[in-house]
Amino acid sequence: MSNVTRLHHALPLSPAINTAVIDLDSSIAKAIDVAKAAGLPQGLVISILHGHAQMQTNIMVS
Structure with missing residues (x-):
């Protein structure tokens, strides 16, 4: 995935x-x-990827 730019956290x-x-x-x-x-x-x-992302978002906000 050489064409992907990684975002870096402020810290x-x-x-x-x-x-x-x-x-x-x-993986x-x-x-x-x-x-x-x-x-x-x-x-x-x-x-499938979107479903997993949606589920994890739901877990984080609840």
Whole structure:
């Protein structure tokens, strides 16, 4: 994902958080590649990701 710009937090983040973000990003990218290779329609991949993001947003605001 070399064409993605990372946003940096105003305060320095710990190395553990940076590692977790990198691992999360890499895992998501690999899962998307596997799903595409299996023939999942791109719209379904996007809707699944959007659903998870919506659920996490709901958890954060409640």
